[in-house]
Amino acid sequence: MRAIAVSEYGATPAPTHLPRPRPGPGEILVRLIAAGLNPLDWKVADGLLKDSVDAPFPLILGQDGAGVVEEVGEGVTRLRHGEQVYGSFFGVARGLGSYAEYTLAEDDGPVARMPDGMIYTEAAAVPTACMTALALVERAHVDEGQTVLVVGATGGVGQAVVQLAADTGATVIATAREGMAAQMRRLGAEATVDHSLGDLNGQVLAVHADGIDAVLDMVSDTAGTEEIAQLLRPGGIYASTTWAVNPDAMAARELRGLNFEGEPSAELLERVSDLIDASRLRVVIEREVPLEEAPAALAANRAGGARGKTVIRI
Template identity: 40%
Template sequence: MKALVAPSYGPIDQLTIAELAKPAPGPGQILIKLRAAALNPLDVKLATGVMREMMPVSHPFVLGLDAAGTVEAVGEGVTRFTPGDEVVAFTHPVAGAVAEYTLALDGPEVVARPDGLDPVDAAALPVAAMTAAGIVEQAGLNSGDSLLVVGATGGVGSFVVQLAAQAGVRVVATAPPSDADYMRGLGAAATVDYTSGDTTEEALRHVPGGVDVAVDLINAGPALAGTAAAVKTGGLLISPAGGPPVFDREVRASYAHIEATNGLLQRIVEATASGRLRVEVSARFPFAEAQRAVVEFAGKHTRGKVVITF
């Protein structure tokens, strides 16, 4: 089979489509023939070696965590699916998804894809939407509370905005003027133009005294202090990247991670299929152009998701 691989840690321009052995499903595994796979920032970090201390990978390393496709074969003990079933999957840590075939564990990481959900939209869901759901749960917000989302137009951010707004939270989202209407369409009550002013000052103008919770999907480490300044004393800052445990003014910190808990991906898929959750796919690339897709994805901020099709 063909797959997009990193032969070693290094720059993404070394990525190549290589011929690898077609995997066979072991006990409790599902072999999926790909129809679409989505890109995530973690793919780039794993390929380049930025995450080698925390999440080392073996080489050749196949990129991709999000998959939508058709069940090709199942391993011993798998009874939920049979060949021909259409599925959505989070494939980490079993195999990479930007390949003609991939493996996934039989469990909450794989769910059936409804007929009304396009494979491209389905592939855009697992990492981004599950991460967003975990962040909103950690935030512990109630209807009427305020939330600042930094990086709101990206894959995770777009889902955080929607899920929080649907819970009655007043969402302030960072976005350039060209995306302001898009953010309001997802449920944001206000937007902050990070391209022309100070994000913290603008957020405090919308919510004097500071927001209850801020979610920063862009910054890490000491750089999170700027976002923390927009949070009220005793409030919470959440980020999927690392940083200090506390900030000035007793602002707490929580560092989110993706977790495919039982039923979560199923609920996300059903909500998207029914139209309650919106997916934004900003670019589609055929598999033959997968290397270019990653280079362009890594080189600029994208609205929503980038998906590779097969």
């Protein structure tokens, strides 16, 4: 099968041909039609998990995908042959991933039937960004009456966070460079601040002089979180998807610090499907590329400037 893989950690991702995997007991084989790109994909290629997962090489990249159940292993009861499915196919320990014509999933893993009427390229963009956003907004207890700053709002996770935080009734302030402010407002942000202009805190205080209740941050480093945390009122929460928060430093300022770790599951993905079906959440696709262009798309994501999700057509 065609796939995009690395020959070792730190190597440049490249197109290759590898054997089609075979499903064992409790597993399904999925023929992938589309994959969704996440920053984790190039971080894995760089060696992010080299001390925690003993991966074989070549290592196929990618986790998010959508396709058709091609074969089911012994004992599989939830998913059926021929069903359209989407989800997170995280297979680093076996060298498998979603940038390939076929991959495996556990019957009880974070894979679900695709929402009605959704096409494969759209479904592949959803899993990690939307599951992360939903769990993040819930774990930060974002609620009506609060004011929330979303940092990294224009990216794949951020655009879902803006919608779900606004959906709770909270007032959302989103970071956005010039040209993205209108998009952020369409997704539910009440105000935007441009991080490229500097003095982010001053821009927020100009619209909310009394400070804010929560920061949901997809990009900052630790120094950045400590600077932005000055906006929070006592009892406020700072949540980071990049594990940049120092919870002790936050506690010393009467704030709560949360380093968010995603726990993808079929149940969480089904809740995402319900929100999409109810038109309360939509995924924003920035570009689609063929499988062979996935290495260039990964390099582009690493360089920054994402305006939504990149989808890979397989």
